[in-house]
Amino acid sequence: MRTSGGIVLARVGGVPVVVRPSWLVVALVITWVFGPVLADAVPGLGGWAYAASAAFTVLLYASVLVHELGHVVVARAFGLPVHRVELSLLGGGSHLGASAPVPGREAAVAAAGPALSLLLGAVGLAVGQAAADGTLLRALLVQVAVANLLVGLVNLLPGLPLDGGRVLTAAVWKATGRRPTGARAGAWGGRAVAVLALVVPVALDVAADGVAEPLPVLLGLALALPLWLAASAALEAAQLSERVPRLSAGALVQPAVAVLGATPVSEAMRRAAEAGARALVVVAADGRPVAVADEQRLSAVPDARRPWTTAADASHRLAAGSAIRSDLTGEDLLSALHNAPAPEYLVLTPDGQVSGVLAARDVRRALGGPA
Incomplete structure (x- = not known):
């Protein structure tokens, strides 16, 4: 079955194993490189060397899959959701649906993969050394074992995105x-x-x-x-x-004045300046907010056009979800904005009173992104 950017090879415990097309590139390179290595290690192998190298590649990626399933098993034991496991150009990756809530679990999930790779390497090396010298079985087992030992050791290096980086992250977090x-x-x-x-x-x-x-x-x-x-x-x-x-709707809100939609922008801006406000809330005849305009939107109206442009024409009309509470902070604030994308939002106090206008660009600026 195909999925976005890959093929679902199998499901292990309900978790899809997705193979990316880029995997084939690496598989072909590994097969090409290890063909001569196996030909030297096994006398008389001849033209079968590349077939044996292809078998080595399959065994190697099976080992990578076992490595990733180590992460999956421990993550699920801690109740963390797992979306999928991928085999791709850079090897493998486990995509969890949530981060571990405590550093000890983060370290355990991260270390499970390298631990399995090292275990496979040690067992494979022992079994391979016991096989008859000069045989294909010995060569395959030893090569796969050495590869697993390298995968385990390299992944323990203390830097993201490697598993050792996650262990370091957990240690410093602790x-x-x-x-x-x-x-x-x-x-x-x-x-x-x-x-x-x-x-x-x-x-x-x-x-x-x-x-x-x-x-x-x-x-x-x-x-x-x-x-x-x-x-x-x-x-x-x-x-x-x-x-x-540190994000806070209350801290980022622009104070606003309420005006009717037919009010000229020049008059609306004069009232805002007198009130020490920076934004407008356009209201209907019954006082219900229908549109908002932040400072930048108002400033974009040319001076010569302001007496002839109405506040309604210069404002962004409110849609469902465009009103948010002033006490929203952090992830809750980002979630509210994500659920109702808009350039500006009406900000209300917890008791439903108008607090002002929040511009999405101000949130991006607070997060260090482009305004």
């Missing part, structure tokens, strides 16, 4: 009592890991040959760039999450 601080630490750890990924291939090449060849440099860039971008995105998300709790 120490400071603040999740955003932990996320910032994990993101900076991710940037450090990205620099390491760039430097190590080049350093190994220089140590071996005394000069940096183009291929190790390109390999370092290919490893470092996605890690740096993901860590930077995590840092931006952490900074955003620090600002969200």
Whole structure:
């Protein structure tokens, strides 16, 4: 069955396993690279080397799936929803529907994947070493085991988006009592890991040959760039999450005066200036609010047109959900705005009185985004 951007390969415990088309690219590259490796390890394999390499690729991604299912099992044991597991260009990923509420659970969910990879690696290595030397079974088991050990160890590096970055996030969260601080630490750890990924291939090449060849440099860039971008995105998300709790409709509201729709903008702005207000609430004859205009919308009316433009024409008409309470803060405020997208909102006090006008651009500015 197809889903957005991928194919549902199977469902494990009700969780869809989605394979992205980009997975095929990596699978083909791995098959091509490991064909000669297996040909050298197994005498007489000949033309079957690439078929054996394809089997290695399947086993490797099966191991990646087991790694991701480790996250899934622990997350569901803690009651966290899991949307899907993906296999893609960068390996695998588990998409949870919610974050762990406490650092201990966050660390446990993150560590479960690498723990399973290391366990598979250790068991595979032991079984592979017991198999007859020079056989395809031994070569496959050892190669898959080594790959699992590398996956487990690399994922434990302390930087987002790796699992070790989530463990670091949980540790700093536990120490400071603040999740955003932990996320910032994990993101900076991710940037450090990205620099390491760039430097190590080049350093190994220089140590071996005394000069940096183009291929190790390109390999370092290919490893470092996605890690740096993901860590930077995590840092931006952490900074955003620090600002969200400080959001307040009451703090961002622009004081407003009420005017009838037929009032010229010039007269409406004069009344607003006298009242120390910055916005308008356009009301019907019965006093019911029908439209709003913030300071920027009013200023956009050219001076020469203000006496001839009515307040109703210069305002944004209120729609369902465009009235919000002045005591909304943080996630509750963002949820209210998300449920009824609009450029401006009417802000009411808890007892239903008009407090003023809230501009969506002011919320974006408070979150550090473009106005």
